[in-house]
Amino acid sequence: MVLQNSRRRFFDTSRPLSMAARVQIACWCLASAGFGAPSPVCAQSTQLVKSYAIGAGKLSLILAAFAAKSGISLAYDPALVKDKYSPGLSGNHAVADALAVLLSGTGLEAIAKAEGGYILRTRSLQQPAPYPVARAAPVIAWDDSVLMEMTVFPGPDGSVDRGFVATNSSSASRTNTLLSELPQSVQVVTQELMTNQQSQSVLDALHDVSGVNIYNIGVDTSVYIRGFLAPTRINGLQQGPSRIDSAASPLHTPLAAIERIDVVKGADSIVANGDMEPGGLVNIITKQPQAEPVRQLTLESGTQGHQRIALDLTGALSDDNVWTHRVILSGSQDSDAIDRYDSARDVYFAPSLGYRHDGTIAVAGLNYQRNLLPIGGKGPYGQITDGLQSTSIGGSYDVQQKFDGNWGVQSKGNYMRTQLSARSYYCVQSASPDDGAMPRSCQTRAQASTSYGWNLENNVHGTFHTGPVKHTVLAGVAVNYSWFAVPLAEIGPAVPATLSRDSLPEIPSTKLTPYEPASELYYTNWFLQDQLGWRRWHLLANIGYTRAWSHSADLQTAAVTSLHPQSKPIYNIGLSYQLTDNVTLYANRQKSFVLQAQASGIRYDDGPPGLYNLPPTDGKSLEAGVKLNLLDERLMLTASVFRIEHAKVLYAYAYDANNNEFTALLPATTNRGAEFDLSGSPLPGWNLTASYSYNNFRYAQPPGFYVQPSLISRHQASFWSSYDLQSAAWRGWGYGVGASARSGYPSNSGNMQIGGQVSVDANIRYASKLWSLTLGARNLFNRHLYGSFANLDQGIGFEPGRVFVLTGRYNF
Known part of the structure; x- marks a missing residue:
């Protein structure tokens, strides 16, 4: 028997229900009966099913790729995932089911946080279920006792940053690609690095990237990479008329609006959409x-x-x-x-x-x-x-x-x-040095x-x-x-x-000729x-x-x-x-x-x-x-x-x-x-x-x-x-x-x-x-x-x- 609504197939009763589907039905029934279901459980367990194709590999990399694909946040102590491997994921899954598959055999479980997202912890011995249920985490699960907690949250381009490290980027290929697979040097200034260094501008944030030199005389602001003038893009595009007007350059964007800065090395007029010097x-x-x-x-x-x-x-x-x-x-x-x-x-x-x-x-x-x-x-x-x-x-x-x-x-x-x-x-300019007091x-x-x-x-x-x-x-x-x-x-x-x-x-105001x-x-x-x-x-x-x-x-x-x-x-x-x-x-x-x-x-x-x-x-x-x-x-x-x-x-x-x-x-x-x-x-x-x-x-x-x-x-x-x-x-x-x-x-x-x-x-x-x-x-x-x-x-x-x-x- 197949139950359908006017838009899509809801579920097939001839097949065993996934844990996420069971929780979804339970939330719906509780809400219909007037009971208050735990909001983190219902909100996150009723997420739409998505298609995944993530190969097996080291758990830390697999989790980063999953966070970018699913659009959720994950928090965990890096020591928990060290030397652990994931079998990967393929097919259509809800988030809770997907996390269960990815974590199978690792001894870890994913717990839904009250404020959204998930936190990983060692699976409780009292929970024999092979696929852990996403549920509201107790307060202690998000306590300051976790000294080195790693939060993985996908950026606006699908990229994932962890502290000073970025694992992937779309700046060099227009597709979200692991940096380790890109045949090119791409350096990333993450938001945490900018915050940690108290950077005050884009130029300031780029100051310590290898091969980068800064030219900043007022509005005439430029970045040079490997000795050559480098174009600046914002979300992969030029900004307005910045090709011919440096006042419109994305370099003037305040850091409060910036998630990260990618520095792509080498000549690439294809990604630049036209003109660029080869640095x-x-x-x-x-x-x-x-x-x-x-x-x-x-x-x-x-x-x-x-x-x-x-x-x-x-x-x-x-x-x-x-x-x-x-x-x-x-x-x-x-x-x-x-x-x-x-x-x-x-x-x-x-x-x-x-x-x-x-x-x-x-x-x-x-x-x-x-x-x-x-x-x-x-x-x-x-x-x-x-x-x-x-x-x-x-x-x-x-x-x-x-x-x-x-x-x-x-x-x-x-x-x-x-x-x-x-x-x-x-x-x-004065021909002789002085303190500026000479007329x-x-x-x-x-x-x-x-x-x-x-x-x-x-x-x-x-x-x-x-x-x-x-x-x-x-x-x-x-x-x-x-x-x-x-x-x-x-x-x-x-x-x-x-x-x-x-x-x-x-200086008096003047009337200038039309443009x-x-x-x-x-x-x-x-x-x-x-x-x-x-x-x-x-x-x-x-x-x-x-x-x-x-x-x-x-x-x-x-x-x-x-x-x-x-x-x-x-x-x-x-x-x-x-x-x-x-x-x-x-x-x-x-x-x-x-x-x-x-x-x-x-x-x-x-x-x-x-x-x-x-x-x-x-x-x-x-x-x-x-x-x-x-x-x-x-x-x-x-x-x-x-x-x-x-x-x-x-x-x-x-x-x-x-x-x-x-x-x-x-x-x-x-x-x-x-x-x-x-x-x-x-x-x-x-x-x-x-x-x-x-x-x-x-x-x-x-x-x-x-x-x-x-x-x-x-x-x-x-x-x-x-x-x-x-x-x-x-x-x-x-x-x-x-x-x-x-x-x-x-x-x-x-x-x-x-x-x-x-x-x-x-x-x-x-x-x-x-x-x-x-x-x-x-x-x-x-x-x-x-x-x-x-x-x-x-x-x-x-x-x-x-x-x-x-x-x-x-x-x-």
């Missing part, structure tokens, strides 16, 4: 609505004028957890906004709504950000409100639909409009511009087998449109002033990918085809020009081999490009003045390495060697009588190097991350030209170690200490040498269930530190001296 890219994963409730208030204050407040609210909107929400509110202020500090003032608001039901996952959100950025990273400024005011309004969506047979589709996109308004002074000539400047853009990506993905080979395929298209108005500026009369802010009068002319870019990127798995071998192969069109205006003459569409095919390939359960070898060859266009006439390759459809640049990267899972997956190590080159970059070397530039293409700029990354928890209470990078970076050498020396240090290293005291008397207390160092390098102006340096950070903290307090010191020994890419042309940037920061968090 790598940064993908920022934002927080998404979730059923697991979070109500957290963060207050932070530091010396040198740093203040921050943030509010994070998320949880279920319906009893069945189908509808969820999240609201992020953040505000910050930094009086001395240089280098590692991202902005002077910032206000951010981002509400979002989530839906998860019957194979459909959908998220839609809005975001508003208003910040004040220093112009050029150096003063002086007339009043405290002078600088670059940026206001951005946007929205985003992500819809995924799963079908039977392990196939699905995804569509995601975003839109952003950004308006800039600047009021500043430009002052003649000099200063001119007022006013500037304004606007930009907007949208990004869209659609794909279809699925898995199938050809004999013993498993294929995970993905095909899709991404489209980007960006529009940017030529900045308009007005320069006022010169006034004598000192470098004191009080000596400069307020014309403008620059437009339109990109389309088609891609096809296959991940093949056979025994211990994993192959990642993809091909892409990008087509771009541009319409722009000359900044000097305002003459409008258009270029014919440009196109570029590309392919990448990578191979990994699992030598043992804990050792994986990998190698890859990847390519990238930058489509080049100019807005005014040039003389290219000794031709006449005019417009040219220039060939795209040619980026290549070769990488080989090893990935180690140590101490039962509690410690992850990646070591790699690489060779990168970027060729055919346009450069100008002379002018003709009509001021037209003679241009040609550069030979290859190269970098050869090695990297080492380590992260994990070697001992109970101890979390560690460390990195080292060696770079032999060489600029291209055009004939007859002196080329600037590398601004990349040859040696860079960093570590951060955090320890939570384990004794009962000191429970809740912890501390962290770390250092970052780099060797010196020559400046590109004159014969100056930028010296090597070492910076030490430390903090001490106390945490309870409801609140935590951390007191940290940045640059503990008050060393004089240079910013990355310091050179005389741009002004040698300095990082702050000793800074104390106090961070408090309250969960209500």
Whole structure:
């Protein structure tokens, strides 16, 4: 006999009922009879049945994969799962049944927590049942006596982070893949690491990743990976018009809105959806609505004028957890906004709504950000409100639909409009050193511009087998449109002033000309990918085809020009081999490009003045390495060697009588190097991350030209170690200490040498269930530190001296 309703088959009485189905019926009967069934049991046991295909393996990895697939949270002491194996899972299962199968033979059981999710513990001797029942946990099951409890909860992209360690990522392949199976170096800055280090911005969080250098002079904010400019993505997409307007860059996203940051190494224009130099890219994963409730208030204050407040609210909107929400509110202020500090003032608001039901996952959100950025990273400024005011309004969506047979589709996109308004002074620099008290000539400047853009990506993905080979395929298209108005500026009369802010009068408001002319870019990127798995071998192969069109205006003459569409095919390939359960070898060859266009006439390759459809640049990267899972997956190590080159970059070397530039293409700029990354928890209470990078970076050498020396240090290293005291008397207390160092390098102006340096950070903290307090010191020994890419042309940037920061968090 089969009982059905109008929508689906409910259960088949001819077959034995699963334990989850029995609990579901019991809950329904109790509710119908007017009795109050235990809410955690009924809520979690009535979850929809899902299809799983998880192979046998180490229990810790299997649980991480199950949490990502099922969308639940798991909490457990890592010692419980050490040296245990799971038989895996296949077929359709409810969560309780699935956990029972995964834990069979391990001596463990899953207990439903009152606040949602499950906790693992050793199975009681009084419970002979082979499949444990999900039930409400007693208070002691979630007690502080668990000193090193590991919580596994899937991120918005299906990724799972444990402390400082991430086990998987979708940034390099668009599919949620174990990092150990990716034939590529991918480093992840987890949310716990950012919190533990008291990071204050995206740039701050990236500061200690191997091969990463930061360029931050006000709004002109950039990240370099392995010596090359790296694009930044947010949830796998560009943000609005960020391709042509750095004010819209995701690098300005406050940390309160960020779940994790993935740093993908190597050339990959397919994942970047077009232009990128061959060093790598940064993908920022934002927080998404979730059923697991979070109500957290963060207050932070530091010396040198740093203040921050943030509010994070998320949880279920319906009893069945189908509808969820999240609201992020953040505000910050930094009086001395240089280098590692991202902005002077910032206000951010981002509400979002989530839906998860019957194979459909959908998220839609809005975001508003208003910040004040220093112009050029150096003063002086007339009043405290002078600088670059940026206001951005946007929205985003992500819809995924799963079908039977392990196939699905995804569509995601975003839109952003950004308006800039600047009021500043430009002052003649003094020829002799002084404290800023000497009068000099200063001119007022006013500037304004606007930009907007949208990004869209659609794909279809699925898995199938050809004999013993498993294929995970993905095909899709991404489209980007960006529009940017030529900045308009007005320069006022010169006034004598000192470098004191009080000596400069307020800059008057002005009426600027409407936003014309403008620059437009339109990109389309088609891609096809296959991940093949056979025994211990994993192959990642993809091909892409990008087509771009541009319409722009000359900044000097305002003459409008258009270029014919440009196109570029590309392919990448990578191979990994699992030598043992804990050792994986990998190698890859990847390519990238930058489509080049100019807005005014040039003389290219000794031709006449005019417009040219220039060939795209040619980026290549070769990488080989090893990935180690140590101490039962509690410690992850990646070591790699690489060779990168970027060729055919346009450069100008002379002018003709009509001021037209003679241009040609550069030979290859190269970098050869090695990297080492380590992260994990070697001992109970101890979390560690460390990195080292060696770079032999060489600029291209055009004939007859002196080329600037590398601004990349040859040696860079960093570590951060955090320890939570384990004794009962000191429970809740912890501390962290770390250092970052780099060797010196020559400046590109004159014969100056930028010296090597070492910076030490430390903090001490106390945490309870409801609140935590951390007191940290940045640059503990008050060393004089240079910013990355310091050179005389741009002004040698300095990082702050000793800074104390106090961070408090309250969960209500």
